[in-house]
Amino acid sequence: MARPSTFSRRLGQFVSIRKRRARPKPKYQPPLTPMIDVTFQLLLFFILTTQFRQAEGYIPGTLPRHDAAPARAVQRIYRPVRINLRAEAGGEGVIYEVTGAAEGRIDGPGRLHEHLAAYRVRIGSPQVPIIIAPGRGVRWRYVVEAFNAAVRAKFTRIAFAGPGREEVRP
Protein backbone atom coordinates (compact mmCIF):
# COMPACT_ATOMS: atom_id res chain seq x y z
CA MET A 1 0.00 0.00 0.00
CA ALA A 2 1.33 3.37 -0.94
CA ARG A 3 2.11 5.68 1.91
CA PRO A 4 -0.05 8.81 2.04
CA SER A 5 1.78 11.77 0.65
CA THR A 6 1.16 15.34 -0.56
CA PHE A 7 2.80 17.33 -3.31
CA SER A 8 5.30 19.93 -2.14
CA ARG A 9 5.57 22.88 -4.49
CA ARG A 10 8.81 24.05 -2.89
CA LEU A 11 10.55 20.72 -3.37
CA GLY A 12 8.70 19.83 -6.60
CA GLN A 13 7.95 16.34 -5.42
CA PHE A 14 5.63 14.30 -3.24
CA VAL A 15 6.48 14.39 0.48
CA SER A 16 5.05 11.97 2.98
CA ILE A 17 2.61 13.42 5.53
CA ARG A 18 4.77 12.13 8.40
CA LYS A 19 7.78 14.09 7.13
CA ARG A 20 5.67 17.17 6.58
CA ARG A 21 4.34 17.01 10.16
CA ALA A 22 7.85 16.58 11.54
CA ARG A 23 9.04 19.73 9.79
CA PRO A 24 8.77 22.88 11.99
CA LYS A 25 5.80 25.02 11.13
CA PRO A 26 6.57 28.54 9.96
CA LYS A 27 5.90 31.20 12.64
CA TYR A 28 3.69 34.10 11.67
CA GLN A 29 4.14 37.42 13.51
CA PRO A 30 2.52 40.77 12.80
CA PRO A 31 5.01 43.52 11.92
CA LEU A 32 5.88 45.16 15.25
CA THR A 33 8.30 47.78 13.96
CA PRO A 34 5.73 50.49 13.07
CA MET A 35 3.97 49.96 16.39
CA ILE A 36 7.22 50.36 18.32
CA ASP A 37 8.04 53.46 16.29
CA VAL A 38 4.71 55.09 17.10
CA THR A 39 4.97 54.08 20.74
CA PHE A 40 8.36 55.72 21.07
CA GLN A 41 7.06 58.84 19.35
CA LEU A 42 4.25 59.00 21.90
CA LEU A 43 6.67 58.44 24.76
CA LEU A 44 8.93 61.23 23.55
CA PHE A 45 5.96 63.56 23.16
CA PHE A 46 4.78 62.94 26.72
CA ILE A 47 8.29 63.25 28.20
CA LEU A 48 8.89 66.56 26.46
CA THR A 49 5.49 68.16 27.02
CA THR A 50 4.57 67.02 30.52
CA GLN A 51 4.71 69.69 33.20
CA PHE A 52 4.05 68.52 36.72
CA ARG A 53 1.92 70.92 38.72
CA GLN A 54 1.52 70.98 42.45
CA ALA A 55 -1.93 70.01 43.66
CA GLU A 56 -3.95 73.10 44.37
CA GLY A 57 -7.31 73.74 45.99
CA TYR A 58 -9.20 76.59 47.54
CA ILE A 59 -9.95 77.89 51.00
CA PRO A 60 -13.67 78.68 50.97
CA GLY A 61 -14.97 82.06 52.09
CA THR A 62 -18.00 84.28 51.69
CA LEU A 63 -18.59 87.85 50.64
CA PRO A 64 -21.24 90.19 52.07
CA ARG A 65 -24.11 91.40 49.92
CA HIS A 66 -23.25 94.73 48.32
CA ASP A 67 -26.47 96.40 49.48
CA ALA A 68 -26.72 94.60 52.82
CA ALA A 69 -26.52 96.46 56.10
CA PRO A 70 -23.83 95.33 58.54
CA ALA A 71 -24.91 92.55 60.86
CA ARG A 72 -25.40 94.81 63.87
CA ALA A 73 -26.90 92.18 66.10
CA VAL A 74 -23.84 89.97 65.83
CA GLN A 75 -21.43 92.90 66.25
CA ARG A 76 -23.23 94.03 69.38
CA ILE A 77 -22.67 90.64 70.94
CA TYR A 78 -19.16 89.89 69.67
CA ARG A 79 -16.42 92.43 69.48
CA PRO A 80 -14.50 91.81 66.25
CA VAL A 81 -10.94 90.56 66.29
CA ARG A 82 -8.68 92.50 63.97
CA ILE A 83 -5.47 90.94 62.64
CA ASN A 84 -3.17 93.69 61.43
CA LEU A 85 -0.37 92.56 59.14
CA ARG A 86 2.69 94.77 59.06
CA ALA A 87 5.35 94.24 56.40
CA GLU A 88 8.92 93.79 57.52
CA ALA A 89 12.24 93.55 55.67
CA GLY A 90 10.88 95.06 52.47
CA GLY A 91 7.95 92.68 52.26
CA GLU A 92 9.99 89.53 52.93
CA GLY A 93 8.53 89.17 56.42
CA VAL A 94 5.45 90.10 58.39
CA ILE A 95 4.29 90.72 61.95
CA TYR A 96 0.75 89.80 62.95
CA GLU A 97 -0.80 92.13 65.52
CA VAL A 98 -4.10 90.96 66.93
CA THR A 99 -6.19 93.75 68.35
CA GLY A 100 -9.73 93.97 69.66
CA ALA A 101 -11.05 91.18 71.81
CA ALA A 102 -7.86 89.11 71.75
CA GLU A 103 -4.74 91.26 72.04
CA GLY A 104 -1.34 89.98 71.00
CA ARG A 105 1.69 90.43 68.79
CA ILE A 106 2.52 87.26 66.92
CA ASP A 107 5.42 86.41 64.66
CA GLY A 108 4.23 83.31 62.80
CA PRO A 109 1.14 81.62 61.36
CA GLY A 110 1.39 78.71 63.81
CA ARG A 111 1.27 81.03 66.81
CA LEU A 112 -1.52 83.05 65.17
CA HIS A 113 -3.63 79.92 64.83
CA GLU A 114 -2.99 78.94 68.47
CA HIS A 115 -3.97 82.43 69.58
CA LEU A 116 -7.20 82.45 67.54
CA ALA A 117 -8.13 78.88 68.48
CA ALA A 118 -7.65 79.64 72.18
CA TYR A 119 -9.84 82.73 71.84
CA ARG A 120 -12.57 80.79 70.04
CA VAL A 121 -12.60 78.18 72.80
CA ARG A 122 -12.77 80.93 75.42
CA ILE A 123 -15.61 82.81 73.69
CA GLY A 124 -17.36 79.58 72.70
CA SER A 125 -18.59 80.73 69.28
CA PRO A 126 -17.19 80.73 65.74
CA GLN A 127 -19.41 83.74 64.91
CA VAL A 128 -16.89 86.32 66.14
CA PRO A 129 -15.99 88.54 63.16
CA ILE A 130 -12.34 88.27 62.19
CA ILE A 131 -10.98 91.17 60.16
CA ILE A 132 -7.72 90.57 58.31
CA ALA A 133 -6.15 93.98 57.76
CA PRO A 134 -2.89 93.86 55.80
CA GLY A 135 -0.93 97.10 55.68
CA ARG A 136 0.87 98.53 52.70
CA GLY A 137 3.55 96.37 51.14
CA VAL A 138 2.28 93.10 52.66
CA ARG A 139 2.63 90.18 50.28
CA TRP A 140 -0.32 87.97 49.39
CA ARG A 141 1.24 84.84 50.91
CA TYR A 142 1.01 86.31 54.42
CA VAL A 143 -2.65 87.20 53.88
CA VAL A 144 -3.30 83.60 52.80
CA GLU A 145 -1.53 82.43 55.99
CA ALA A 146 -3.73 84.64 58.17
CA PHE A 147 -6.90 83.52 56.33
CA ASN A 148 -5.89 79.86 56.65
CA ALA A 149 -5.12 80.31 60.37
CA ALA A 150 -8.58 81.83 60.94
CA VAL A 151 -10.27 79.02 58.98
CA ARG A 152 -8.24 76.45 60.92
CA ALA A 153 -9.44 78.04 64.15
CA LYS A 154 -12.99 77.38 62.81
CA PHE A 155 -14.09 81.00 62.54
CA THR A 156 -16.79 81.46 59.93
CA ARG A 157 -17.04 85.25 59.60
CA ILE A 158 -13.76 86.39 58.10
CA ALA A 159 -13.45 89.79 56.45
CA PHE A 160 -10.71 91.53 54.54
CA ALA A 161 -9.79 95.16 55.06
CA GLY A 162 -8.13 97.13 52.32
CA PRO A 163 -4.56 98.36 52.53
CA GLY A 164 -6.05 101.83 53.19
CA ARG A 165 -9.15 102.33 55.30
CA GLU A 166 -11.63 100.46 53.10
CA GLU A 167 -13.07 97.27 54.55
CA VAL A 168 -15.17 94.39 53.28
CA ARG A 169 -17.13 93.21 56.27
CA PRO A 170 -18.55 89.73 56.72
Add this chain to the structure above:
Amino acid sequence: MPRSLVYKRGSGGGAGEVAFNMTPLIDCTFQLIIFFILASQMASESLTPLQLHRPLRSRAIRGPKAPSRVIVNVICTADPHETDGTAAASHYEIDGVRIDLDDTARLQREFARRKAKSAAPGFAVEIRADKRVDYGSVFAVITAARRADIPKMNVTALLEAPQ
Protein backbone atom coordinates in the same frame (compact mmCIF):
# COMPACT_ATOMS: atom_id res chain seq x y z
CA MET B 1 24.25 38.89 28.15
CA PRO B 2 21.03 37.61 29.71
CA ARG B 3 19.01 35.26 27.59
CA SER B 4 15.94 37.49 27.79
CA LEU B 5 17.66 40.19 25.75
CA VAL B 6 19.44 38.25 23.04
CA TYR B 7 18.43 34.90 21.73
CA LYS B 8 18.88 32.74 18.68
CA ARG B 9 15.97 32.39 16.38
CA GLY B 10 15.08 28.99 15.11
CA SER B 11 15.01 25.68 16.88
CA GLY B 12 18.00 23.70 17.96
CA GLY B 13 21.46 24.78 18.89
CA GLY B 14 22.73 25.36 15.37
CA ALA B 15 23.71 28.64 13.84
CA GLY B 16 20.58 30.79 13.82
CA GLU B 17 19.63 34.41 13.41
CA VAL B 18 20.36 36.49 16.55
CA ALA B 19 17.59 38.92 17.53
CA PHE B 20 16.71 41.17 20.45
CA ASN B 21 13.79 40.23 22.62
CA MET B 22 11.55 43.28 22.22
CA THR B 23 8.70 42.18 24.49
CA PRO B 24 9.99 43.61 27.82
CA LEU B 25 11.01 46.80 26.07
CA ILE B 26 7.53 47.29 24.64
CA ASP B 27 6.00 46.45 28.02
CA CYS B 28 8.09 49.10 29.78
CA THR B 29 7.36 51.67 27.09
CA PHE B 30 3.62 51.16 27.41
CA GLN B 31 3.88 51.42 31.18
CA LEU B 32 5.71 54.74 30.81
CA ILE B 33 3.13 56.06 28.36
CA ILE B 34 0.28 55.13 30.68
CA PHE B 35 2.10 56.84 33.56
CA PHE B 36 2.56 60.07 31.60
CA ILE B 37 -1.04 60.07 30.37
CA LEU B 38 -2.35 59.66 33.91
CA ALA B 39 0.10 61.99 35.63
CA SER B 40 0.01 64.88 33.20
CA GLN B 41 -2.77 67.41 33.46
CA MET B 42 -4.16 69.02 30.38
CA ALA B 43 -3.16 72.65 30.06
CA SER B 44 -6.07 74.78 31.13
CA GLU B 45 -6.48 78.31 29.88
CA SER B 46 -7.97 79.45 33.17
CA LEU B 47 -4.99 78.23 35.22
CA THR B 48 -2.04 80.41 34.35
CA PRO B 49 1.31 79.14 35.69
CA LEU B 50 2.19 81.14 38.79
CA GLN B 51 3.64 80.65 42.26
CA LEU B 52 0.93 79.68 44.71
CA HIS B 53 1.39 79.62 48.45
CA ARG B 54 1.13 76.56 50.68
CA PRO B 55 0.00 77.82 54.09
CA LEU B 56 0.93 76.07 57.29
CA ARG B 57 -1.48 73.12 57.74
CA SER B 58 -3.35 74.18 54.62
CA ARG B 59 -7.14 74.00 54.79
CA ALA B 60 -7.41 74.16 51.00
CA ILE B 61 -9.78 71.66 49.41
CA ARG B 62 -10.10 70.50 45.83
CA GLY B 63 -12.31 72.77 43.77
CA PRO B 64 -15.60 72.09 42.05
CA LYS B 65 -15.88 72.05 38.31
CA ALA B 66 -16.70 75.12 36.21
CA PRO B 67 -19.01 76.97 35.48
CA SER B 68 -20.00 77.61 39.08
CA ARG B 69 -16.98 79.84 39.58
CA VAL B 70 -14.81 82.37 37.85
CA ILE B 71 -11.07 82.12 38.38
CA VAL B 72 -9.15 85.40 38.51
CA ASN B 73 -5.41 85.00 38.09
CA VAL B 74 -3.34 87.81 39.56
CA ILE B 75 -0.12 87.69 37.58
CA CYS B 76 3.14 89.24 38.68
CA THR B 77 6.03 90.62 36.69
CA ALA B 78 8.62 88.17 38.03
CA ASP B 79 9.62 84.83 36.54
CA PRO B 80 6.86 82.29 37.37
CA HIS B 81 9.48 79.63 38.13
CA GLU B 82 11.24 81.63 40.86
CA THR B 83 9.84 80.64 44.20
CA ASP B 84 10.87 83.50 46.50
CA GLY B 85 11.11 87.24 46.57
CA THR B 86 8.59 89.97 46.06
CA ALA B 87 7.20 91.32 42.81
CA ALA B 88 4.63 93.79 41.60
CA ALA B 89 1.42 92.56 40.02
CA SER B 90 1.30 93.12 36.27
CA HIS B 91 -2.30 92.30 35.28
CA TYR B 92 -5.35 90.11 35.91
CA GLU B 93 -6.31 87.20 33.71
CA ILE B 94 -9.69 85.48 33.38
CA ASP B 95 -9.75 82.48 31.00
CA GLY B 96 -6.75 83.86 29.18
CA VAL B 97 -8.29 87.34 28.79
CA ARG B 98 -5.95 90.03 30.07
CA ILE B 99 -7.39 92.80 32.24
CA ASP B 100 -5.30 95.77 33.33
CA LEU B 101 -4.77 96.40 37.02
CA ASP B 102 -6.52 99.76 36.98
CA ASP B 103 -9.51 98.49 34.97
CA THR B 104 -11.54 97.29 37.95
CA ALA B 105 -14.78 98.38 36.23
CA ARG B 106 -14.16 95.77 33.53
CA LEU B 107 -13.39 93.20 36.22
CA GLN B 108 -16.73 93.95 37.86
CA ARG B 109 -18.59 93.77 34.51
CA GLU B 110 -16.94 90.42 33.78
CA PHE B 111 -18.01 89.06 37.19
CA ALA B 112 -21.58 90.26 36.72
CA ARG B 113 -21.78 88.80 33.19
CA ARG B 114 -20.50 85.39 34.27
CA LYS B 115 -22.73 85.30 37.30
CA ALA B 116 -25.77 86.05 35.12
CA LYS B 117 -24.71 83.36 32.64
CA SER B 118 -24.22 80.68 35.29
CA ALA B 119 -27.35 78.85 36.35
CA ALA B 120 -25.63 77.18 39.30
CA PRO B 121 -26.44 78.57 42.75
CA GLY B 122 -23.63 79.81 44.97
CA PHE B 123 -21.56 81.32 42.19
CA ALA B 124 -18.04 81.99 43.48
CA VAL B 125 -15.08 84.08 42.51
CA GLU B 126 -11.80 82.26 43.03
CA ILE B 127 -8.76 84.43 43.64
CA ARG B 128 -5.70 82.69 42.25
CA ALA B 129 -2.94 85.15 43.02
CA ASP B 130 0.81 84.80 42.84
CA LYS B 131 2.13 84.64 46.40
CA ARG B 132 4.68 87.40 45.74
CA VAL B 133 2.25 90.15 44.72
CA ASP B 134 1.20 93.04 46.91
CA TYR B 135 -2.11 92.64 48.75
CA GLY B 136 -3.44 95.90 47.28
CA SER B 137 -3.77 94.39 43.81
CA VAL B 138 -5.75 91.46 45.21
CA PHE B 139 -8.04 93.63 47.28
CA ALA B 140 -9.26 95.29 44.05
CA VAL B 141 -10.59 91.87 42.98
CA ILE B 142 -12.38 91.38 46.32
CA THR B 143 -13.99 94.82 46.01
CA ALA B 144 -15.07 94.18 42.40
CA ALA B 145 -16.58 90.80 43.37
CA ARG B 146 -18.47 92.37 46.23
CA ARG B 147 -19.83 95.11 43.95
CA ALA B 148 -20.93 92.45 41.45
CA ASP B 149 -22.89 90.86 44.33
CA ILE B 150 -21.05 87.54 44.21
CA PRO B 151 -21.82 85.64 47.41
CA LYS B 152 -18.71 83.46 47.68
CA MET B 153 -15.03 84.16 47.49
CA ASN B 154 -12.47 81.36 47.49
CA VAL B 155 -8.74 81.76 47.86
CA THR B 156 -6.55 79.37 45.88
CA ALA B 157 -3.72 77.76 47.82
CA LEU B 158 -1.65 74.62 47.55
CA LEU B 159 -3.01 71.58 49.31
CA GLU B 160 -1.45 70.21 52.47
CA ALA B 161 1.65 68.22 51.52
CA PRO B 162 1.22 64.46 51.99
CA GLN B 163 2.88 63.19 55.17
